Amino acid sequence: MKNSLKLKILAGFMLLVALLTVAGAVSVVEFLKLSRSVNALIEDNYKTIEATRTMLESLERTDSGVLLYLLGEKEEGRKIIASARATFDQALETATNNITEANEDSYISIISEKYEQFSNKLNNTLSNNYHGRGMEWYHREIYQSFLDVKHAVDKLMSLNQSSMHEEATILKEKSHRAIMPGIVAIVGALVFSLLLSFFISKYYITPLSSLSESIRTFTPRERQLRSNIKSEDEIKKIEVEVNNLITRLVKFYDEQKK
Amino acid sequence: MRKEVIIKFIGYVLLFNSAFLLLSAAISFAYSETSSIPLLFSGLICIIFGVFPFIFVERHDEISFSEGLVIVVGGWVITCLMGMLPYLMWGGEFSLINAWFESVSGFTTTGSSILNNIEGLPKGLLFWRSATHWIGGVGVIMFVLLILPHSTSSRLTLLNAEMSELSKFNFRYKARKIIHVLIIVYVGLTLAQTIALALAGMSVFDAINHSFATIATGGFSTKNLSVAGFNSPSIDIIIMVFMVLSGIHFGLLYNTLTLKSENIFKSPVVRAFIVVLAIGIVLVSGKLYLSGTYSLWESLRYGAFQVISLGTTTGFATADSAFWPPFAHIILIYFTIQCAMVGSTSGGLKFDRVYLFFKSLKKQLTLLQHPRAIVVLRINNRPISDQLETMTLVFFILYFVTLFATTAILTILDVDLYTAFSASIATIGNVGPGFGEVSSLSNYATIPSLGKFVLTINMLLGRLEIFNIIALLMIRRGNY
Numbered sequence: 001m002k003n004s005l006k007l008k009i010l011a012g013f014m015l016l017v018a019l020l021t022v023a024g025a026v027s028v029v030e031f032l033k034l035s036r037s038v039n040a041l042i043e044d045n046y047k048t049i050e051a052t053r054t055m056l057e058s059l060e061r062t063d064s065g066v067l068l069y070l071l072g073e074k075e076e077g078r079k080i081i082a083s084a085r086a087t088f089d090q091a092l093e094t095a096t097n098n099i100t101e102a103n104e105d106s107y108i109s110i111i112s113e114k115y116e117q118f119s120n121k122l123n124n125t126l127s128n129n130y131h132g133r134g135m136e137w138y139h140r141e142i143y144q145s146f147l148d149v150k151h152a153v154d155k156l157m158s159l160n161q162s163s164m165h166e167e168a169t170i171l172k173e174k175s176h177r178a179i180m181p182g183i184v185a186i187v188g189a190l191v192f193s194l195l196l197s198f199f200i201s202k203y204y205i206t207p208l209s210s211l212s213e214s215i216r217t218f219t220p221r222e223r224q225l226r227s228n229i230k231s232e233d234e235i236k237k238i239e240v241e242v243n244n245l246i247t248r249l250v251k252f253y254d255e256q257k258k
Numbered sequence: 259m260r261k262e263v264i265i266k267f268i269g270y271v272l273l274f275n276s277a278f279l280l281l282s283a284a285i286s287f288a289y290s291e292t293s294s295i296p297l298l299f300s301g302l303i304c305i306i307f308g309v310f311p312f313i314f315v316e317r318h319d320e321i322s323f324s325e326g327l328v329i330v331v332g333g334w335v336i337t338c339l340m341g342m343l344p345y346l347m348w349g350g351e352f353s354l355i356n357a358w359f360e361s362v363s364g365f366t367t368t369g370s371s372i373l374n375n376i377e378g379l380p381k382g383l384l385f386w387r388s389a390t391h392w393i394g395g396v397g398v399i400m401f402v403l404l405i406l407p408h409s410t411s412s413r414l415t416l417l418n419a420e421m422s423e424l425s426k427f428n429f430r431y432k433a434r435k436i437i438h439v440l441i442i443v444y445v446g447l448t449l450a451q452t453i454a455l456a457l458a459g460m461s462v463f464d465a466i467n468h469s470f471a472t473i474a475t476g477g478f479s480t481k482n483l484s485v486a487g488f489n490s491p492s493i494d495i496i497i498m499v500f501m502v503l504s505g506i507h508f509g510l511l512y513n514t515l516t517l518k519s520e521n522i523f524k525s526p527v528v529r530a531f532i533v534v535l536a537i538g539i540v541l542v543s544g545k546l547y548l549s550g551t552y553s554l555w556e557s558l559r560y561g562a563f564q565v566i567s568l569g570t571t572t573g574f575a576t577a578d579s580a581f582w583p584p585f586a587h588i589i590l591i592y593f594t595i596q597c598a599m600v601g602s603t604s605g606g607l608k609f610d611r612v613y614l615f616f617k618s619l620k621k622q623l624t625l626l627q628h629p630r631a632i633v634v635l636r637i638n639n640r641p642i643s644d645q646l647e648t649m650t651l652v653f654f655i656l657y658f659v660t661l662f663a664t665t666a667i668l669t670i671l672d673v674d675l676y677t678a679f680s681a682s683i684a685t686i687g688n689v690g691p692g693f694g695e696v697s698s699l700s701n702y703a704t705i706p707s708l709g710k711f712v713l714t715i716n717m718l719l720g721r722l723e724i725f726n727i728i729a730l731l732m733i734r735r736g737n738y
Contacts, residue, residue, distance in 0.1 A: 011313045019306050026299050176349040177292070181299055184343060188303055192310070195265065199314040202262055231316075 005204060005233045012196045019192060023185030030178035037171050044100035045164040051094040052157035055111070056150060058088035063146050066125065070138055078126065085122075088115070095156065101163050104156070111152040118145040207235040215242065223250055264328050266315040267416075270402045271333040272308035275340055276301045278389040282344070286382025293380040296347035304340050326415040330399050331722060331730050337398050338362045338718075341390050348383060351375070355707045362714040364390030365398070366721035367605060369477025369573035369690030370681075372703045372710070376482050381463065384480050388467040394721070395474025395603040396444045403437050436509070443508040443515075444603070447473045451500045458492040472500045475604045477573025477690040483699060484575040485563070494559060494576055498566050505570030505598030505609075506531070525638055531599055531609050538565040538593055542586045549583045561586070564698065569593035571604040573690025573698075580697035587693055594683045594692070605688025605720045607657055614642065614650045649725075656724045661686055664716050671706045681705065685716040 061084035069077030092111065099105050121142055207229045214227035224243050229236050279301030286294035321329070342361035345352040352360065356372045363370045364387055373379070379387070393401065403416055417436065448469045455465035464480050471478045481487030485497060503511065506528055514521035522528045543561030546552050552560060560577040567574045568590050579590060596612050598604035614637065621633045635642040661682050668678035673695075680692030681702065691698040695705075702710060719727060 008313050012310065015306050015310050015313075019303065022299065022302050026295055030295065173292070173349050177296065177347060180296070180347040180349070184299070184303065184347060188307075192307070195307075195310060199262070199311075203314055 005235070008203070008233075009200065012199065016189060016192050016196065019188055020185055023181045023188075026181040027178055030174065030181065034171065034174045034178050037167065037174055040100075041164065041167045041171065044098070045160045045167060047098050048095050048100070048104075048160045049157055049164065051091040051098070052153050052160070054091035055088050055095075055153045056157075058084040058091065059146060059150055059153070062088070062122070063143075066122065066138070066142055069126070081122065081126070085119070101159055104159060107152070107156040107159060111149065111156060114145070114149040114152045118142075118149050121145050203231060203233070204235070207231065211235060211239055211242075218246075220250075223247070259322070259325055259328065260318070262311070262315045263318045263321060264325055264332060266311040266318075267321070267329040267402070268333050268336050269308040269311040271337055271398050272304045272340060274398060274401050275337055275393065276304035276308060278393060279304055279344065279386065282382045282386035282389060284382075285385050286380055289381050291380035291382050293344065293348050293383040296344045297382050297386060299347065300340065300343035303343065307340075321415050323415055327726060327729055329416060331726055333399055333402075334365065334718065334722060337393070338365050338714075341365055341386075344383060344386055348380075350378070351703070353707075355710050356703075359702065359710045359714055360387070361390065362717050363685075363690070364476065364478060365394035366688050366717040367391050367394050367474045367476040367571070367603060368685055368688045368717045368720075369471065370685060370696070370713070370717075371478065371701045373701060374482075374703055376480065384467060385463075387478050388470040388476075388480075391474040391476030391478055392448070392470035395470075395476065396440055400437060400440055439512045440508050443511050444473060447500060447503060447511075451496065454496045454500075455493060458496055459490060460488065460493060464488075468497065469500070471574070472497055472572060473504050473603065475501070475504050475570050475572045475598065475602070475688075477567070479574060486576045486699065491559060494563055497574060498563055501566050501570045501572045501574070502532075502535070504572070505602050505604050507599045507601035508603075509601050520638065527599065527610055527613055527637060530613055534596070534609070535566060535569050535593075538569060538589055542582075542589050545583055545585045545589075551582060564590060565593055568689055568691075569596065570598045570602075571606055571687055571689045573684075575691060575698035578697060578699040579691075580693060580700065591680065591683065591693070594680070594687050594689045597687050597689070606686060607654070610637070611650050611653060613637070614647065615654060617642075618647050618651065653724065656728075657686065660716065660719055660724065664712055667712050668705070668709050671709045673705060673709055677705075681709075681713060682716060685713040686720040688717060688720045 062081050065077045065080030065084060067077075068080065071077075092108070092115070095111075096108050099108065125142065207227070210229060211225070211227045214225045218225060223246065225239055225246070227239050229239050279297055283294055283297035283301055286297050338358070338361045341364065342357040345357035345360055346354060351373055359370070359372050362368070369391070376384075399416055451469040451472055452462075452465045455468055456462055460468065467478075467480050468485070470476070477484075479485060479487065485494065506522060507525075510520070510522045510525055510528060513519075514523070539558075539562045542565050543557045546561050547554050547557035551557065563574070563576045564579055566572075579586065582590075595607060597606035597608050600608045600610045614635070617635050617637070621635055624631060624633050635647055664682040664686065665675075665678045668681060669675055673681070677692065677694030677696055680694055681696045684690055684692035684696065691700070696702050702713070705713065
């Protein structure tokens with residue numbers, strides 16, 4: 001059984017299967033990691049970046065609302081400010097609930113603090129009817145506060161963008177690591193197939209050809225096949241059996257002659 | 259030639275490599291690193307390809323010399339190919355050619371690197387990088403011979419194919435004993451250096467890696483600044499001592515430890531090697547001090563380290579020699595050409611051949627004066643055959659022809675002459691760092707891809723001592 005050709009070929013194929021299975025498993029594991037990283041990238045950074053964009057947009061709209069209000073378009077100004085503040089609050093909440101980077105919470109605290117200062121000034125403006133105070137007052141009181149909030153939001157956005165860039169680089173490396181086992185396995189399987197065909201040819205085809213050739217060139221005078229098969233497998237058994245057959249036939253004809 | 263027997267022996271080599279790959283993977287898993295899967299997968303591939311021939315090929319007790327030659331050369335090439343897999347799969351700075359370069363540089367103990375950020379590598383991959391030095395240092399075939407369950411005759415054939423005639427000169431043992439002596443000295447030196455470096459303040463991980471690289475005369479460090487990254491005189495001294503020991507014939511080291519009469523103190527070659535190193539240290543350190551590059555202590559510290567590092571083909575660095583005076587460069591280039599002793603882990607031309615060359619020169623001069631004189635060349639009181647003398651001279655010629663050819667190819671690729679020349683010497687001599695763009699604290703990243711490939715051929719030629727490759731080509735042409 002140990003020298004059985006069937007077992008040898010089976011073992012060879014089992015190794016090939018093992019190679020491909022391992023490569024497949026490694027690729028699956030790496031692709032799962034990749035997929036998790038993509039999710040993380042979207043969840044962790046992209047969500048916050050979108051929230052910061054919304055915050056910036058809301059701030060700009062609030063600023064426009066204030067300007068409208070100061071220019072006398074009170075109702076329109078109030079409406080824009082209220083809508084923009086609601087959007088900002090919602091976006092800030094999204095960012096607060098999606099803290100994924102180191103020190104990100106402190107960035108959000110600064111935004112909240114600056115926004116609160118901005119809001120207070122805004123509330124004072126709206127409740128005390130500052131109509132007609134002019135642009136100088138707006139620049140000193142409102143605009144500076146608006147810029148502070150915007151700057152704080154920009155910082156949070158930069159933090160998440162640089163983190164997203166780093167994550168994208170890692171993703172690129174992960175995708176490389178997910179693809180490589182497949183490529184290596186394909187090349188490996190090709191080399192393995194060549195080796196397997198070499199061994200099959202060496203230990204199966206060549207002895208069979210040798211046996212066939214010795215049968216073809218066999219002359220009754222020789223009484224034994226000389227195929228020069230050195231293995232102990234099924235092909236050797238065929239040679240032995242053919243030789244036994246020849247011996248029996250020779251014996252039979254010898255007896256017939258008598 | 260029986261291809262199946264060659265494939266089976268190379269299978270042993272792969273199985274040996276797989277053990278170190280799996281060990282590296284275990285380190286990577288322990289640190290939860292990104293290199294764990296690439297290392298594990300590479301290890302499994304080595305096992306699969308290593309085990310495969312055992313299914314079909316029966317035991318063969320005898321192998322011919324030509325088969326042995328193919329096993330040795332094939333073993334080295336396949337080892338380098340398999341060794342590049344973890345790098346290639348991990349990615350980062352490792353493109354296909356970079357992974358091949360780093361693998362060949364590791365196994366041939368050259369120690370040239372293409373990495374800009376070594377410290378950015380995971381620990382598992384750093385360990386594999388150093389392990390390639392350690393496997394290649396004494397020769398991957400030598401480890402296989404130790405565990406090979408084959409007859410003495412096949413062991414002897416492989417040993418003859420792996421070791422040069424000169425290397426066997428100081429061994430008065432049988433094949434199996436030679437292998438044991440080599441491995442005992444190799445492992446012993448590695449353990450001793452690891453303990454010494456750990457006591458000097460290195461982390462155990464760094465100590466193991468640097469011991470692997472020192473005893474194999476490789477030169478891969480775990481730091482971007484090589485040994486300079488530790489900035490410790492005691493570490494410098496320990497590494498210097500072990501670099502010198504690793505550059506001496508292991509048979510003589512063994513004899514010295516076992517108190518045999520033929521030891522390092524009585525060997526004229528060892529004496530000459532140490533004297534030449536000492537002269538080199540005095541010249542380089544002296545020039546560094548006189549040119550005002552460093553203080554006296556620093557000149558001696560950096561000068562000695564660099565001379566020993568290049569003179570033993572290790573390639574570690576404690577200072578950037580690119581900014582040293584030209585005279586110091588000339589001396590260091592000489593040591594890059596000369597290399598260390600045969601029977602050690604160093605590659606390249608080897609000091610013994612230089613020694614033999616000068617002895618032969620003296621003999622020829624004597625014969626010019628006394629044409630009828632019978633002059634016998636002797637090393638360690640043993641006569642050197644005319645054939646060995648001729649082969650040494652032929653080796654010199656082949657070595658310099660290869661050096662010239664590689665330099666020419668690199669200049670075709672627009673590498674400047676100084677960088678091309680020093681990179682060629684440093685790679686064929688398995689030294690590692692050169693000068694110019696590839697100086698001691700720099701790397702080979704800027705060399706064009708084709709140039710990198712040519713340099714890896716240089717490394718293999720240096721490691722296999724050119725003759726094995728020529729002999730292999732002659733087998734292919736049916737002349738061997």
